[in-house]
Amino acid sequence: MGFDPRHWSPQRETTSWESSASRQRVTSNVEALLRENDALRREVERLQQELERARRSQWQQPTAQAPARIRAAQVQAWGVALASQPGWSQLRQGALELLIDQLNRNSFPSRLSLQQRLDRLVSGLGTDLLAAVGPRTTKKTAAVLAAFALYGVRASEWLDEDPARVVSELHQRQTQASRRQTRRTRSDRRTRSDRRTTDREPAAASGNGEEEALAVLGLRLGATQEQIKQAFRRLVKRHHPDVGGSASAFRRVNEAYQQLVA
Structure with a gap:
């Protein structure tokens, strides 16, 4: 399809009959191309419509449930x-x-x-x-x-x-x-028992109780409240019975802290 250059040469003078025949061939080729393009366009539109219908039907159909992996x-x-x-x-x-x-x-x-x-x-x-x-x-x-x-x-x-x-x-x-x-259960029982014992037994009187309490926390006289809190948190994590620490050491740390913040 299309214009064929073999039927036309600009170097040769053509007769009126040849010129008319050439115009007829060109016109015929153009019309054939237009018809072919129109057919292709209709085919593309048809395929697009079919594709759209297939997509809609896929969306509308329920998805098949996958078989159970374990029954x-x-x-x-x-x-x-x-x-x-x-x-x-x-x-x-x-x-x-x-x-x-x-x-x-x-x-x-x-x-x-x-x-x-x-x-x-x-x-x-x-x-x-x-x-x-x-x-x-x-x-x-x-x-x-x-x-x-x-x-x-x-x-x-x-x-x-x-x-x-x-x-x-x-x-x-x-x-x-x-x-x-x-x-874990035994540790919880010991912790509760130690707490009850601590509640029943008052702290022994001491002439320098603050210094002893600071020593338990690893501090010296003049320590600030923030330093006391930080030392208490560090020692609680180390001696807590739930992490394998000693219940008695945990109790001493707690008593020293309570004495210092009281």
């Missing part, structure tokens, strides 16, 4: 497999739930629940797991949840391939968590 039957099968392993009877549902809570608090960030942690790792994994477990937690489902809290997204592999290893590690972690909880 209730799968959780039930895992629970049965765990219950048949050595050491299962030594696991306790309450201790497993405590273990899940501690593993969540030790993760980053600590404010996330198990469901939120798993959903962050694999979209929808935690939601599917909790839906498969259901609203009522049993020892078997608690063990499955503890396995996911311990192994994360790889828990399904361990539950499928080595349930005996899962029970063994859950028992080990359960024992460790129970010991930490026992130590």
